[in-house]
Amino acid sequence: MTMPLLGRMALALSLSAAAFAPVSASAATLSLWARASSSNAAQHMVDLWNESHDDKVELTTIPDNQMVTKLATSVQAGDVPDLISFDLIFMPDFMKAGFLTDLTATLGADPNQEKVAQAFKDLATYDGKLFGTGFTPDVSILLYNKDLFTAAGLDPEKPPTTIAELQDYAAKIHATDPDNISGYYFSGSCGGCNIFTQAPMMWGSGATLLPAGPDTPVMEGPGVVEVLTMLKDMWDAGIIPESAESDTGANFTATFETGTVGMQGSGGFAISSLKANHPEMNFGIAPLPGIKDGDQSSFVGGDVIAIPTGAKNPDLATSFITWSLTDEAQLEGLAKNLILPVRTDLADNQYFQAEPRYITTAEAVAIGQTPYAFHFNDMVNADQSPWLTMIQTAVFDGDVEGAIEGARETMLEIAAD
Amino acid sequence: MSAISQKSAPMARAQRYLIGAVCVLVITLMLGPIALSFFASIKTPAEASASPPNYLPQSLSTENYQKVIDYQAGLFTYASNSFLVAGMAIVLCLVLAVPAGYGLARFRLPGKEVIFVLLLAPLMIPYQAILTPIYLNFSKIGLANSHLGLAIVHAVLQLPFSIYLMRNAFEAIPREIEEAALIDGATSLQVLRRIFLPLVIPGVVTVMLFTFINSWNEFLAALIFMNKESSFTVPIMLVSVRTGRLGAVDWGALQAGVIVSILPCILIYVLLQKYYVSGFLNGAVK
Amino acid sequence: MASIRNRHLGLIYVAPALIFVIAFVLYPLGQLVYLSLTDTSLLGGGEWVGLENYEKAFADKSFWRALWFTVKYTVVITPILMGLGFALALLTSNNSPLRLFTRATIFLPVVIGLGTSSLLWYWLLDQQVGLFNKILLDLHLVEEMPVWFTKADPALAAVIISVTWKVIGFGMILFVAAIQSINSEVLEAAIIDGANYWQRVWKIIIPLSMRTLLLATLISAIGSMLAFDQFYIMTGGNPRGQTFTSVYWIYQNSFISFKLGYGAALSIILTAIILFFSAIQVFLSNRSGTE
Numbered sequence: 001m002t003m004p005l006l007g008r009m010a011l012a013l014s015l016s017a018a019a020f021a022p023v024s025a026s027a028a029t030l031s032l033w034a035r036a037s038s039s040n041a042a043q044h045m046v047d048l049w050n051e052s053h054d055d056k057v058e059l060t061t062i063p064d065n066q067m068v069t070k071l072a073t074s075v076q077a078g079d080v081p082d083l084i085s086f087d088l089i090f091m092p093d094f095m096k097a098g099f100l101t102d103l104t105a106t107l108g109a110d111p112n113q114e115k116v117a118q119a120f121k122d123l124a125t126y127d128g129k130l131f132g133t134g135f136t137p138d139v140s141i142l143l144y145n146k147d148l149f150t151a152a153g154l155d156p157e158k159p160p161t162t163i164a165e166l167q168d169y170a171a172k173i174h175a176t177d178p179d180n181i182s183g184y185y186f187s188g189s190c191g192g193c194n195i196f197t198q199a200p201m202m203w204g205s206g207a208t209l210l211p212a213g214p215d216t217p218v219m220e221g222p223g224v225v226e227v228l229t230m231l232k233d234m235w236d237a238g239i240i241p242e243s244a245e246s247d248t249g250a251n252f253t254a255t256f257e258t259g260t261v262g263m264q265g266s267g268g269f270a271i272s273s274l275k276a277n278h279p280e281m282n283f284g285i286a287p288l289p290g291i292k293d294g295d296q297s298s299f300v301g302g303d304v305i306a307i308p309t310g311a312k313n314p315d316l317a318t319s320f321i322t323w324s325l326t327d328e329a330q331l332e333g334l335a336k337n338l339i340l341p342v343r344t345d346l347a348d349n350q351y352f353q354a355e356p357r358y359i360t361t362a363e364a365v366a367i368g369q370t371p372y373a374f375h376f377n378d379m380v381n382a383d384q385s386p387w388l389t390m391i392q393t394a395v396f397d398g399d400v401e402g403a404i405e406g407a408r409e410t411m412l413e414i415a416a417d
Numbered sequence: 418m419s420a421i422s423q424k425s426a427p428m429a430r431a432q433r434y435l436i437g438a439v440c441v442l443v444i445t446l447m448l449g450p451i452a453l454s455f456f457a458s459i460k461t462p463a464e465a466s467a468s469p470p471n472y473l474p475q476s477l478s479t480e481n482y483q484k485v486i487d488y489q490a491g492l493f494t495y496a497s498n499s500f501l502v503a504g505m506a507i508v509l510c511l512v513l514a515v516p517a518g519y520g521l522a523r524f525r526l527p528g529k530e531v532i533f534v535l536l537l538a539p540l541m542i543p544y545q546a547i548l549t550p551i552y553l554n555f556s557k558i559g560l561a562n563s564h565l566g567l568a569i570v571h572a573v574l575q576l577p578f579s580i581y582l583m584r585n586a587f588e589a590i591p592r593e594i595e596e597a598a599l600i601d602g603a604t605s606l607q608v609l610r611r612i613f614l615p616l617v618i619p620g621v622v623t624v625m626l627f628t629f630i631n632s633w634n635e636f637l638a639a640l641i642f643m644n645k646e647s648s649f650t651v652p653i654m655l656v657s658v659r660t661g662r663l664g665a666v667d668w669g670a671l672q673a674g675v676i677v678s679i680l681p682c683i684l685i686y687v688l689l690q691k692y693y694v695s696g697f698l699n700g701a702v703k
Numbered sequence: 704m705a706s707i708r709n710r711h712l713g714l715i716y717v718a719p720a721l722i723f724v725i726a727f728v729l730y731p732l733g734q735l736v737y738l739s740l741t742d743t744s745l746l747g748g749g750e751w752v753g754l755e756n757y758e759k760a761f762a763d764k765s766f767w768r769a770l771w772f773t774v775k776y777t778v779v780i781t782p783i784l785m786g787l788g789f790a791l792a793l794l795t796s797n798n799s800p801l802r803l804f805t806r807a808t809i810f811l812p813v814v815i816g817l818g819t820s821s822l823l824w825y826w827l828l829d830q831q832v833g834l835f836n837k838i839l840l841d842l843h844l845v846e847e848m849p850v851w852f853t854k855a856d857p858a859l860a861a862v863i864i865s866v867t868w869k870v871i872g873f874g875m876i877l878f879v880a881a882i883q884s885i886n887s888e889v890l891e892a893a894i895i896d897g898a899n900y901w902q903r904v905w906k907i908i909i910p911l912s913m914r915t916l917l918l919a920t921l922i923s924a925i926g927s928m929l930a931f932d933q934f935y936i937m938t939g940g941n942p943r944g945q946t947f948t949s950v951y952w953i954y955q956n957s958f959i960s961f962k963l964g965y966g967a968a969l970s971i972i973l974t975a976i977i978l979f980f981s982a983i984q985v986f987l988s989n990r991s992g993t994e
Contacts, residue, residue: 031644031645036656036657036658036660037660037661037662037663039489039657043489058645058646058647059489059646060644060645060646060649061489061646061654061657062640062657063640063653063656063657063660064660064664065664066640068745068958068961069641069745069958070640070641072745072746072961073549073552073553073641073745074644076553076745077552077553077556077561078556079556079561079562079644081644093746093961094746096746097746097747098747099746138662187663189852189939189941189942190663190664192663192664193663193664196663242830242850242853243830243831243850245853245942246830246850246851246852246853246941246942248664248939248941249663249664249665250664250665250666250825250829251665251666251829251831251832252661252662252663252664252665253661253662253665254466254468254665254666254668254831254832255468255831257463257466258467258468258831260468267662267663269661269662273661277462277463277466278463375960377959377960377961378959378960381959382955382959382960383939383940383941383944383947383955383959384765384940384943384944384947384955389943389944392942392943436794437801439794440794440795440801440802440804440805443791443794443805443808443809444804444805444808446868447808447809447811447812447868448808448811450823450824450827450868451811451812451823453827453834454823454826457826457834465832466832467832468831468832469831469837470832470833470834470837472834472837512719513719513720513723514720516716516717516719516720517716517717517719517720517721519716520713520714520715520716520717521713521717523713524712524713524714524716525713526713526714526717527714532717532721535721535724535725535729536717536720536721536724538724538728538729538732539724539728540922540925541925541929541974541977541978541981542728542732542970542974543929543931543949543950543953543970543973543974545931545950545953545954545957546735546953546957546966546967546970547728547731547732547734547735547970549957549963550731550734550735550738551727551731554730554731554734569723569727570727572723573723573724573727573728576720576723576724580720605712626814630814630815630816631816633816634815634816634817634818634819635816636818652816652818668826668832671822671826672826674822675819675822675823675826678815678816678819679815679819682814682815682816683811683814683815685814686810686811686814690807
């Protein structure tokens with residue numbers, strides 16, 4: 001794309017103006033875009049930074065599903081924020097498109113970066129270069145209702161450690177009151193929800209899910225068939241409520257809050273919201289199980305922070321990023337507000353002591369993974385994505401083999417694009 | 418109505434009651450959803466997402482509104498931006514649509530039909546598709562990230578309806594009034610200002626009302642065009658405030674948001690009601 | 704009165720609006736045409752590919768399914784909006800206080816944004832937290848809790864209920880205007896001739912409102928063909944992508960799959976289709992019109 005003449009003239013003018021301007025000590029304001037669902041966490045970090053720095057950071061909240069569009073158009077228009085915090089899953093697409101600034105020299109040399117959860121390090125690397133780091137992580141876990149466990153004669157301190165146990169427990173919980181109580185819940189029309197909560201049960205067992213390129217394995221290995229079959233069986237037996245089929249994610253949290261669901265894959269964020277809105281609820285947190293005991297895994301989600309290409313204050317923005325990895329920021333900005341730190345060495349910290357459920361989630365960050373895939377939106381999040389179609393065909397239509405075959409075909413098509 | 422008068426009295430009464438009952442039913446159907454939404458908005462957040470739901474709140478709470486009012490930059494900032502953009506869009510729309518309606522209605526233009534169809538073009542294009550090109554153009558001429566730029570887009574979207582309405586409003590004015598003025602030696606602009614404008618006020622008000630409503634509620638362009646929290650409009654905030662992780666909906670905040678976005682529209686509607694009704698009666702029939 | 708001298712004067716009045724539309728709609732539309740001939744993506748690209756996107760579009764089953772669904776939506780909702788709108792106009796066209804008030808409340812949802820009303824109904828119809836189902840149950844209108852969004856037809860019905868509530872007042876007010884502008888002498892003459900109410904509706908009111916009816920039908924149908932918000936908010940294209948409308952599919956391609964060039968091609972095809980059918984409609988109504 002050629003730069004319009006006017007733009008070049010303006011750039012030349014501003015450069016020369018900058019060259020002649022006296023070096024001033026006046027403070028700058030950095031703009032930080034964060035997606036809505038992590039803006040609360042980002043706000044805590046921003047507040048903490050602003051307390052102790054002359055250069056201020058200003059937060060702008062972008063609705064979740066508009067973040068990609070917003071960043072892409074702003075890069076094309078050459079008008080980007082200084083910092084951007086977004087779903088880490090988009091890192092590969094953005095790095096490949098050249099939207100982000102290479103931080104290998106600065107961030108890569110930072111000792112704190114070493115201690116960041118592996119999933120973030122993996123996702124922020126492209127072509128051997130580092131483009132960002134973890135900012136406000138989240139992690140998937142199994143959420144279960146202890147009261148319903150007790151009512152079903154199960155030990156509330158012993159959540160399932162395999163998917164067979166999960167299915168067994170769900171059936172027992174459902175059996176206590178088949179008309180009103182469900183054993184398990186998932187949002188059946190939400191691709192993102194299910195990559196977050198069902199996929200770890202598959203890859204924890206050894207499966208490879210999304211293609212890394214045109215000729216790589218897709219939906220292969222142990223776990224894919226087993227997990228889909230388990231969900232299908234529970235659906236057929238009425239253990240999962242009917243409303244699951246049409247839930248596009250709107251009731252991803254509301255359903256468990258009604259107290260009629262035994263277990264559900266959810267995220268670490270659920271702890272704070274349940275404690276705030278339903279203090280009476282007696283719930284537990286466990287890692288998501290796999291086929292065998294020891295296959296437990298998790299999806300490391302949440303946000304990365306990076307600097308868009310063409311940002312005006314890259315040095316200052318980099319210092320904000322390195323600051324965000326310090327003990328102070330991790331503990332006082334995140335952990336103190338009961339948000340997971342990105343550094344795994346700080347999982348067990350003073351603020352989490354009072355609530356062991358947070359430690360479970362913080363430990364899940366260390367064992368968790370995040371798929372490294374291009375076109376993630378197309379493959380998983382889109383309203384008719386092959387990932388979602390696979391789950392729906394397998395669970396609601398009952399065709400597990402056909403569902404997997406269909407997903408493979410479409411995903412490879414997308415990967416080849 | 419005379420239809421009733423020719424029938425016997427008891428039948429007429431029965432008919433009147435029937436019509437009355439239908440009216441009441443219709444009123445209930447139209448107002449019910451808004452009323453239920455209002456009741457839900459004053460529930461506690463936990464009760465608002467309860468399943469099964471209650472019709473009426475078990476306990477009153479302003480928590481949902483508090484959340485909407487305090488979100489990020491604060492409702493006041495978003496509302497000011499929205500009013501500013503809507504105000505500019507209204508001015509732009511009137512400045513363009515009133516003369517255009519006048520020109521189309523009262524002059525014999527070359528290629529009138531073609532011009533009219535061109536002016537209605539925004540109606541037939543999926544506007545979501547042209548937002549990206551418009552945004553990139555605007556960023557070249559410095560209109561991106563400005564409320565004026567957004568107001569221009571909102572005005573353009575509203576232009577076909579406005580021009581159509583104004584054209585009809587001007588057409589409805591009897592020719593004699595204009596001719597008398599022209600004989601007196603008035604210019605066309607004087608005729609427009611002194612004689613026509615007062616007569617098309619209902620049409621003007623209708624244009625204002627609809628431009629306001631559509632600008633106040635527009636989401637996609639506002640999001641693409643604005644870059645800063647402090648310059649966002651109400652709809653952007655409402656989308657953010659109600660969505661949680663992975664698209665989970667905060668039902669309480671959603672209801673408060675629905676009421677917040679409905680309120681100014683209804684207020685303006687009620688205040689201007691006598692104008693816009695005649696705006697339609699005079700304008701829209703032709 | 705309008706002499707030749709006036710012709711250019713008229714143009715001056717129309718010019719600002721025309722320039723605006725050319726600059727902010729037709730010029731971007733031209734850019735869209737160009738975009739549709741490239742492989743531009745939100746993530747970059749921009750190579751000239753000729754008609755490749757169009758070839759792809761003609762083979763894109765999902766697009767044609769979405770278009771077909773949009774046509775179905777339009778064909779179902781337009782008669783409902785027109786018929787019900789006209790019935791409500793008949794109900795409220797004379798100016799007694801109760802009827803005036805009824806008319807005002809029917810028009811009320813028109814001033815609410817489409818996005819807002821879709822959210823409102825999305826909530827009312829939600830299987831878990833919605834009150835609409837509860838009302839139906841409590842009034843014994845249904846036996847079992849209806850589920851709206853797991854099958855395509857009930858999902859379509861749900862959207863139609865919501866949109867009807869939102870826009871019915873618009874058609875109604877146009878029809879009220881048309882009915883009230885009918886010369887009362889004509890109606891009185893019919894009464895003297897012994898025509899009953901429904902005969903007068905069929906023989907006089909409807910024929911004399913025909914122009915408004917046709918025009919409202921056209922505007923309403925174009926609006927339905929461009930439907931997006933209501934489906935985006937209420938169904939999300941579900942179940943299984945069966946409720947994608949054309950514009951939704953364009954949005955999906957342009958912004959979710961980042962394929963701006965392809966999305967542009969789909970937009971151009973859709974615009975051409977709408978233009979074509981609008982032209983036919985205008986042609987037919989001009990021929991049968993009472994001009």
